[in-house]
Amino acid sequence: MTTVRSRLLVVILAIGLGLAAAPAAFQMFSRAPKGGDMIDEFRPYMTEDQVALFQGYMAKIRAADQEIHDVIEAGIVDGGVLDQAAYDAQFSLVSGFSDQWPAIDADMTDLLDTMETNIDNFEAVDALPPFALFPWFFVLPGLIIAGLAFAAYRVGRHRTPTRLLGALAVMGVAVVLAPVFFQMFTRAPLGGDMIVDFEPMMERERVQGVQGYFITMGGAEGQLRTAVVPFAEAEAGITQADLPAAAQFSEDWTAIVTDFAPMISTMSDNVDNFEAVNAMPPFALFPWFFVIPGVLVAGLAWWARRAGESPEPDLQGDTNASV
Numbered sequence: 548m549t550t551v552r553s554r555l556l557v558v559i560l561a562i563g564l565g566l567a568a569a570p571a572a573f574q575m576f577s578r579a580p581k582g583g584d585m586i587d588e589f590r591p592y593m594t595e596d597q598v599a600l601f602q603g604y605m606a607k608i609r610a611a612d613q614e615i616h617d618v619i620e621a622g623i624v625d626g627g628v629l630d631q632a633a634y635d636a637q638f639s640l641v642s643g644f645s646d647q648w649p650a651i652d653a654d655m656t657d658l659l660d661t662m663e664t665n666i667d668n669f670e671a672v673d674a675l676p677p678f679a680l681f682p683w684f685f686v687l688p689g690l691i692i693a694g695l696a697f698a699a700y701r702v703g704r705h706r707t708p709t710r711l712l713g714a715l716a717v718m719g720v721a722v723v724l725a726p727v728f729f730q731m732f733t734r735a736p737l738g739g740d741m742i743v744d745f746e747p748m749m750e751r752e753r754v755q756g757v758q759g760y761f762i763t764m765g766g767a768e769g770q771l772r773t774a775v776v777p778f779a780e781a782e783a784g785i786t787q788a789d790l791p792a793a794a795q796f797s798e799d800w801t802a803i804v805t806d807f808a809p810m811i812s813t814m815s816d817n818v819d820n821f822e823a824v825n826a827m828p829p830f831a832l833f834p835w836f837f838v839i840p841g842v843l844v845a846g847l848a849w850w851a852r853r854a855g856e857s858p859e860p861d862l863q864g865d866t867n868a869s870v
Contacts, residue, residue, distance in 0.1 A: 655760065
């Protein structure tokens with residue numbers, strides 16, 4: 548005869564198996580390690596010092612562009628050395644850079660501002676356990692709960708499985724406390740905010756566009772240094788003293804490329820990893836994937852212990868007896 552306790556143990560068994568199966572349902576075994584790889588690769592760049600360095604480089608390029616407009620182009624074109632068409636044709640790389648700079652500046656500033664805003668969020672996610680372990684935080688407790696429930700069901704056919712029910716209650720409480728221990732209620736939502744903020748950045752087309760910016764800027768720097776500045780000095784009377792920002796741009800260009808290139812390469816290499824993480828359930832829900840099953844297991848185990856062996860009434864037998 549099926550007892551109340553037996554039915555409760557079947558429900559607990561189902562919860563345990565569901566918890567163990569959750570990572571497979573969400574493809575966490577493949578997606579979570581990719582998230583860990585992404586965190587590892589972005590760690591060197593998601594710091595206040597590194598972002599400030601990048602922002603400083605952008606300020607130097609911005610100043611150089613302003614100087615190209617206000618001093619070089621104005622001196623050559625407004626001074627009558629070349630007309631605008633001739634200037635654009637002769638110095639096409641610098642002119643093209645100047646035309647594209649507002650869009651480059653806006654896009655790169657947006658990227659760096661997003662990085663700066665999410666430094667604390669990144670640190671919160673980085674403080675969570677390694678992503679590759681996340682699936683096992685579901686699988687192992689789920690299998691233990693299912694195993695204890697199955698054992699309690701078998702033992703319960705002969706005697707009260709007091710110790711097994713107590714172990715189930717303890718496991719339920721442990722699952723509830725896991726997100727508290729790892730501070731997931733505060734850290735996981737911050738990770739979700741970061742994913743939302745970076746989603747527009749981590750698109751293949753946009754990353755390729757950023758890579759193209761450095762080709763444009765590199766071509767402009769080379770032509771500025773080897774052709775535009777010498778021409779401005781010789782034909783427009785512009786001196787090196789008039790071009791401190793342009794000189795600084797050329798002086799720092801190698802360092803700019805050396806520091807920016809690995810970060811942009813990291814973005815490109817992690818587009819697929821980002822998409823894998825973004826395809827998982829929202830980070831803010833993860834603590835509840837532990838709390839809800841844990842509360843249910845602990846509560847049902849307590850109920851099963853109180854239920855004892857009292858069978859449910861056999862209504863058919865009672866009816867026959869009364870007849």
